[in-house]
Amino acid sequence: MSKSPNKAKKTMAAAVGVLLVAVVSVGANLADLPDSFAALTARSDRTQFLDRSGEPLNATYQSYWNTRDAMALHDMPPLLVKMFVFAEDKNFYDHGGVDWAARGAAVWQNVRAGGIVRGASTLTEQVARMIAPRKRTLFSKIVEGIDAARLERRFSKNDILEFYLNQVPYAANRRGIKQAARYYFSKTPDRLSVREAAALVVLVRAPSSFDPYRGAADINGPIDRRLESFAKAGIITPEQLESGLGETLKPAPPELTVEAPHFLRYLRDVGANGGAVDATLDAWLQKKVAGLTRRRLENLAKRNAGNAAVLVADVKTGDILVWAVESGGKNASAVNAVLTPRQPASAQKPLLYALALTKGMRASTKITDAPFSRAVGQGVHHFKNYSRTHYGAVTVRRALGNSLNIPALKTIEFVGVENYFRFLLDLGFARFDRGADYYREGLALGNAEATLFELTRAYLMLANGGVLKPLRAYKGQAVEPDRRVLPETAATLIGDILSDPFAREFEFGRDSVLNFPVQTAVKTGTSTGYRDAWAMGYNADFVAGVWIGNLDYSPMIDVTGASGAGLLLRSVFTELNKIRNSGGLRLSDGLVAQTVGGETEYFDPNVAETYAENNAAPVVLSPENGVMLAVDPRVPVEWQAYPFSVSDLPDGARVLWFVDGEKTAATTQKTFLWRPVKGSHTVVAEIVDRNGGKTVFPARTVIVK
Template structure:
């Protein structure tokens, strides 16, 4: 009981104590109502979508449960009435200290009668605001009680009554970890404070006076509160109702301190709140409705693939112009055994999704055009670590095809041949400019980089495709209001080359070689899209963009386990298509063009309906292929590369080059292998007559026994330790090509007199 002791003191002594305490009160730093609001921190961090709607709630304070500050007008009138009736009947009449209650408490104390006590709501608020006045294990001292009364009087002079009541309801502790009426209402009554009825309000108020009281005691006090309000009829079965509420409270406390708010974007929320640990409310760039749809679409499609050993996936949507991330679905939720792993940020093998950037670079450097012919035939590429033997996904070869067909139909061999021309290091640098942040060098990946041997994240990959959609202009994606709004884009790719790649990726007819005219890649709006499947079907992707959005989907297993017969077009593509159609649902509903039959639309020139603006320096040219290799069509070219007749190169038109050894190759000599099995065969292509020079001299040929298989352009050489320069020259001594390589020697074996090693390198298959 507060201040009862004052009435037992002589009157003059009490007055003296108050005078001294008043003099001391000037040193008290009492906060304003606004300062208390600003200092208030919820125990749950809240993530908002771009429209201010709560889409995720995350617990950040394990010690107490406090939800967002609630305004007084948003608190049930029943609770406000019950609180005043139970705790402070003269709240609107006194100035902080209810002297009538003080006198009554003192009188009861004198006669050892149990009374309610004299502590007002304002005095209780003072105890909540001042650290020194907060309840501890022991009772407050005399000086603390005096200070509490003085702070209450100061609050009444500085704050309005509604502010005092509002602050009290947000700061008062109820039961267990629950602090504030918002947390109590959500956890115990499963509703917002504005919806509390008379019975719930009475139970809530009863908990203020006795947070640890038994159910029976709480029901007794709640009934007393109802009677004081003239509502005795609500006391019936009050203990039974209290028991139900207590049971709900206990159950929720046992389940990992349950959060009652939405759980729509757990992975992005975790990322943002880790980046801004002192912030409890963050507005993201997500669109709540799109986030929910993408999540449901992912779960629905993965549920249909459960018998194919697939349980994980991720979906990302980025607005092309602003870079705002509109959806960030990091996992399949309950379908996954690794739901905490964020599939948007996890690094996975890219598969064929890197090919558009390779071909764009080749077009930009004018090594190729969209009409150029590439050979989709078996190829063995010698590398420093052995032969690289790439294969197509279907294990078949298509022969001579155009760049447009090779990219749209995702043929592997032409992509590898293109990388040989571009070089892995140059392609690697371009990928770094696009934000991939690859950990190794281009030489580390080698020619397999053309087929996506590098590990990438869905976030980086989708944003790189967004760069294509923006014709080569790169900016980082935005995920919250903490990111800058206006960022000057970096020009990474040639606008014309990016436009041509977009046109190829939107060409249904060009992709028909592999995917057919009708597949999950065909949409009812213009879209450029590419799939990818990594080695052993461990990952598959579908990434593409419309005029407004870029959508990326990954499907696989977080554990790295392979899927069973699931490719990009059957795993990720249906999800991509459904999300893309959802994003354009209003456009689809209002578009007359979408009433056309899909087959008729596929036969038309895709570029004719492309919404992308034709960049300067891009020309449309009618082309015809020699021998009708492909159908005549209108093709796009960068200025200066256009041509109308596309011929097929003959052997005498191929640039002479050294096929083996390769540049930079390192040969290790093995003393335990017979010399005749450790020879290096010099091989060239693209020339009929030429000569070899090794370190400026004609190399010695192999023994007579081996000369039967040798020609002027293919000779066997016995390796000699050291660094060497091999040159290919014509009959006049003009240099045609050269490579540098190194042979490292070994100690002579006791059984072999010569130490040489050029045994057939191990083959790699992609």
């Protein structure tokens, strides 16, 4: 009996409805294919840091895509590529995304085996599955086939193959043949043996089951069978087959080329995130300098030196090449010592003299190096040179070269504390938590804390002839533009002084450890109590800074900038000079040579020499306002005295000293010894010149206890 027309129509409508639902369902589940594979892999939420040569600086493999170890197809070993195509999709170049013949054979084989023993997914289908992972069902297989056909229409065969070989997943979140070669064998793909290459092909089928780190026995059989199939197909030669079968698979766990955790932390702090970040660090140089630093700390361990940091940058680009932070088994190694504020001491003096050269000093200007006292806070400090030796009238060149303290104090008085303070702020010293009136003349001796990063950038400015250049940590980093902060004449003259062995011979000798084989501007610093030892330097190509101390601020035992940090700086430049054959430091064309006192000196003809100690306007040196004194009960009062003094007295002038409104002394000497009386006192100085003209100075408070 035939079906009624109405029933046939209903059946047809139902079939059409089911088909429409299926079409809609398939369409709704199709992958959102990218316009380019590069755009797809750029969607990474993890950051991989690479050194300037592409070496990994961190070992994160949490990104879904391989964003840092991708290779161009033409850079991949041809034999390895042929192995993958043969093993995974031998008809890859002949199908349009789905290999129907292979799929039919797989279905028949699975039916005969009574289960799934063969999948027959093409490389293109596997790529589709990577882009849009789905639960493995018959429906998802249909959708993947359609996606594969769409991929074939959008991308070339070579593009698909290149993507697959860069993104195929392995164990431990590794993706692609480059990461796999490094993970399993610590090699690049081009250095794999025939057996190791075959192992990568086998491992993609079941990375966990065949994991060679769990025992190579499980994978050896599949590798042998795969090698035999390669030989039968003519992909490898009989000799390669014999070699591959006779080789023992030896996994080799990978190691990072270099450790730079403090630098990586800084990278993240300055916004280097997402995907692969090309850092400026030189992994080889970082490893070398870190080793030198550790050995220097080992040598200084008995002298309680526990921490050290080294920063190296390229003079021309400002690229950071080395960021080494090491600990000798004590204190907080997690602290980023490059960014930790410490007292720079004399390492900051070149900046003071550079500014002075623009204000009226010359390298030949004479400054008197003699005993010098100043009230500091509520006490009096008697400044001394490191050697406790005074050299009388010395030139600016020798004052800086020998790092003399007294001339530096007179220089900051000439320049002006506020002017120097603002100059340091302009250079990027941002750790000052007080104003210039707090640090006062102590700024000349580096009493305000600064970081190795800040100090190195300042020396980079000197190396670039007065142009302030940012230190750059990664490619594409947003940095401030270069700007000039000093005349080229002043900056290059400082470099000439710091590289002159004769300029430093008073305190360091002519054969000092600071005299490098290649002309290098070098300056050291040692803070009070041996808490910080610094050595800064630059040549035509590199700038480097070294700090040694203890992050818990405990003192070292007689470790100075020269003996402690200077030796390490010398070793660092020995390595740097192996990289580039640096020439000499350049002197500005604007400098003019002139013989002064039998010596050739350079000066800027556009800056008049205005510094002259004898012609300076008198100032009250002591008492400092608010100074606090204490009477010593062990010494008779009449034997105790405190000096009131002025810097100078013109010919025929005298100074009157008033204490609490009463004239206490009238003298033609610059210094008057006042007998302290307990209590709070107001002191006023008045200079009367030979014509009766008067200069009255502001009142100062002296407290005697």
